[in-house]
Amino acid sequence: MPPSRAQITGLLLAGGRGSRMGGRDKGLVPYRGRPLAAWALERLAPQVGPLLISANRNLAQYRVLGQALGAPVLEDADAERFAGPLAGLLSGLHACGSDWLLSVPCDSPLLPADLAERLAAGLGGAALAVALDAEGRPHPTFCLLRRELAPALADYLASGGRRVMAWQQAQGAALVPFDRPQHAHAFANANDPDELARLEAHTHHHV
Template identity: 45%
Template structure:
């Protein structure tokens, strides 16, 4: 597969959290090497997907200024990443949707084609770095939206439990485990800036 081939996918960046471990800041808009974190993440999707959507719950105009469609959680109260995934599935225009969190600026540039190649006959493909899975870095069928909505109505908030209801697989990224570093604390951001800014 050509690495710059645009695939029939929607890309959704999950930026709707409270950022509690970062002092309550809007992580997606926080500075990383002179640009908002979300801009680094978007680069991993651009050129590979038909559209990029940002799931956010505050500072909406700042996110729209990045040139993406912005969708809020369908229900208020910061209910976690499953709510963001559901909202993204409902907003997506393509039959397949790839999700990435806003706080992983070093994701592999070939993330999307590798997930697409790895999903096979499954409904969900989840990135795995060789030691652990990263459930919010995933590709899934848009048609799962109804099932996820029902699960949320029943009180489900655990991604792993919802994935287990479907045919899912892990896609091996053990060649680049450092790419999945997510920035939950200021010290983590500073360390990754030092590593990537060289």
């Protein structure tokens, strides 16, 4: 049986450097009047049980964002070295009280409303599932994984590994397509100011 909503904890990954955003904290960049992270949390909340936020700066601001949804803020497992999304994922796995963790990035305000459901259905016995967009590109920070993967992830990080997809493939990740019309802009993100402007221009009628 695929995991149910109650068996899945949601994790917002907000620990990036934001280097392509001029060093700004991407999750706090305004999009249509609210921080990007607020939109992502709002889309994620109905799909999961408990919520967590992983960040390594501006913690007070993320606490305010998470308060309304009862989402505590975790620091990355290796905040000093900015070890990337996997460090945030490890923090989430350590803090997770349920069997499964669903991660999403903080800069994707249109993330799929059926993300948890489709990833859970696509596991097929795997311990980890990753979203593929309509073009077949993987989006490794959109992933559903078992809490039991924490030791394997800790070992990979300790060995200096940082590549999210490489670690996921080593765990036998299931790849789940999101190819319906409603998924057309679901993985659009605001990596830099130009992408943010495109998101603003193209998605008014999608939110």
